Amino acid sequence: MNRQKRYEIFSRLRSANPNPTTELEYHSTFQLLIAVMLSAQATDKSVNLATRKLFPKYGTPKALLKLGEAGLCEYVKSIGLYKTKAKNVITTCSMLIEQHAGGVPDNREALEALPGVGRKTANVVLNTAFGQPTMAVDTHIFRVSNRTGIAPGKDVLEVEEKLLKFIPDEFLLNAHHWLILLGRYVCVARTPKCPQCGIADLCEYRSKTKAQ
Template sequence: MKKESIVPFFAALEAANPTPRTELEYTSVFELLAAVLLSAQATDVGVNKATRKLFALAGSPQAILDLGLEGLEGHIRTIGLYKDKARHLLQTCRILVEQHAGVVPRTREALQALPGVGRKTANVVLNVAFGQPTMAVDTHIFRVSNRTGLAPGKNPLAVEIQLLERVPPAYAVDAHHWLILLGRYVCQARKPRCWKCVVAPWCDFGSKTPAP
């Protein structure tokens, strides 16, 4: 994608969705962290279905610890890899209570030191909770960035670095939401819906699909 196409690309996404938001449901920074941790290789819809009941009962690190492993597993059993995620979430809650007074830290280093929290999860929390212009590169953003030519890269970190360099500052905080939603609902893996894509005029994808 040509440099001069990037601003109109994001301007079109902003015009279509001025206030993009994560589709994960949460009411606190801790609930956001827990939801993102649970969302790996799972859908937001599936995570929300489980966490509505979980967070109503246990919405803090100490409350999750009080559930114990079996209690937590019972609430997230419908989420893929729930056993590993339950173990990681409990370990994370223990660290939050013992080392951070139950408060989610605001730095990447401290977040990534939590069990089950990788770079992508840390980026989501830093962006959504704390308003930092990070890029959480999931499968959708990786695909969209490469397919459109916005930020091509061979792996998620390479794409993230490209995005940080190429996305204009005015759009940086909301960019990862726009790109995720674009990939989830329009620029899909098997058959992109090019005929309904608001950024098609600036996209480098050569085999644009016609309307059915």
């Protein structure tokens, strides 16, 4: 795929949704971090259902730490891998208080030092909370990047590196939100909704679906 086509793709995505953001619900950088940690291998919807009850009462590191692992499990038990996530969240709260005065660090090394925070989670926080042009490659972005030809790669790191290289600078800040939403609602895994896609004529997917 050439540069001109990529530019047109992201121009259209921007026109359709000028200010995209995560669908996770939060009211602070700390709450965003926790929500993203909980969302691993889970839907944003399931996380929001849990955090709507959790955050109003326990929306700070100190409050969550006081709630404890067992108490947190009661709030997040509807989310996959909740026991491991609860353990990581409570340890993260302790580390944020001890090492970062209760704040969330704005650099990758410090974020990835927190238990349960991998590269993808760090990228989401750096982008959404701190406005850094990072690319959080999840299953949706990996699929869309390969299927469309925007940035094909064998693994998530290769796709991330190619996206950062190929996407024009003016689109980088919001690109991962646009691609996630495209993959979640239009360029879905089993049967992509090509007739509903605003970039179908630019996409290089050979097996485009047709209107029923």
